[in-house]
Amino acid sequence: MSDQQQHEHQHDDTDAVVGAGAPERVGVLGGGRMGAGIAHAFVLAGSQVVVVERDAAAAEAARERVTASLEKSVARGWSEPLDELEGRLRVAIDIDAFAGNGLVIEAVPEDEAMKADALARVERVLHERAALASNTSSISIDRLSATLARPERFLGLHFFNPVPASALVEIVLGTATQPALANDARAWVEAIGKTPVTVHDAPGFASSRLGVALGLEAIRMVEEGVASPGDIDAAMELGYKHPVGPLRTTDIVGLDVRLGIAEQLHQDLGPRFAPPQLLRDMVADGRLGKKSGRGFYDWND
Structure with a gap:
């Protein structure tokens, strides 16, 4: 053949x-x-x-x-x-x-x-x-x-x-x-x-749009000194029954991945999805979350 x-x-x-x-x-x-x-x-x-x-x-x-x-x-x-x-x-x-x-x-x-x-x-x-x-x-x-x-x-x-x-x-x-x-x-x-x-088909579909919105606001709260990552996550896990808080989720997904999605949504949906400077700085510093060993949490253990 x-x-x-x-x-x-x-x-x-x-x-x-x-x-x-x-x-x-x-x-x-x-x-x-x-x-x-x-x-x-x-x-x-x-x-x-x-x-x-x-x-x-x-x-x-x-x-x-x-x-x-x-x-x-x-x-x-x-x-x-x-x-x-x-x-x-x-x-x-x-x-x-x-x-x-x-x-x-x-x-x-x-x-x-x-x-x-x-x-x-x-x-x-x-x-x-x-x-x-x-x-x-x-x-x-x-x-x-x-x-x-x-x-x-x-x-x-x-x-x-x-x-x-x-x-x-x-x-x-x-x-x-x-x-x-x-x-x-x-x-x-x-x-x-x-x-x-x-x-x-819509920018960010349903899951990314909602998940990233919550994650970006949580990052802004860390940036502004409102609370620690652990306390912010605990508020969502215990108060709203989220199985994993938004900052731990960001670490698991990867800060670089979250940044890329946020930039796409910022382009498509406007300033409410503008990535916080803290997120940009952490990515530039190589603090990408679980896959790099450090993000909002230490994953080296």
């Missing part, structure tokens, strides 16, 4: 993306913390998952992240052995590996130009029935779809960090997203054991 015939054969075998359950074959572009978490979720749901990274070293690092999460699931009592789960995971460095996948989720850094370029490149190797999604937390789905040939097969699937512990996925519908695709997306989210909420 020639390379061209093989490519066409893969396209012909694209699994249907209609109906309940996770797609048989799922691709994830980007194997960082979010991409690895997404891959982990679909492997557990029974999908064959391929993670595509920029080079061999990054692909192997992605494999190690997903495998580490799978090991934790098995240690907690997951019913399948680790070797069976690992058998459903593959890593690659060429987006042609996505050919034949029913769903591909983009999980590259939160940069609009980078995401738009990545999505357009991935779409070119997918069957016309395949679904394409972005894990963006704040960038407009309509803007990201502007360079796509099939915007009706595109939507947002906003997972939350850390993916294995999060119960929520925000489904973001663009103006052109097919209603049937929205229904399928809800079935996929439920198939991986999470709860879907559906929103229409």
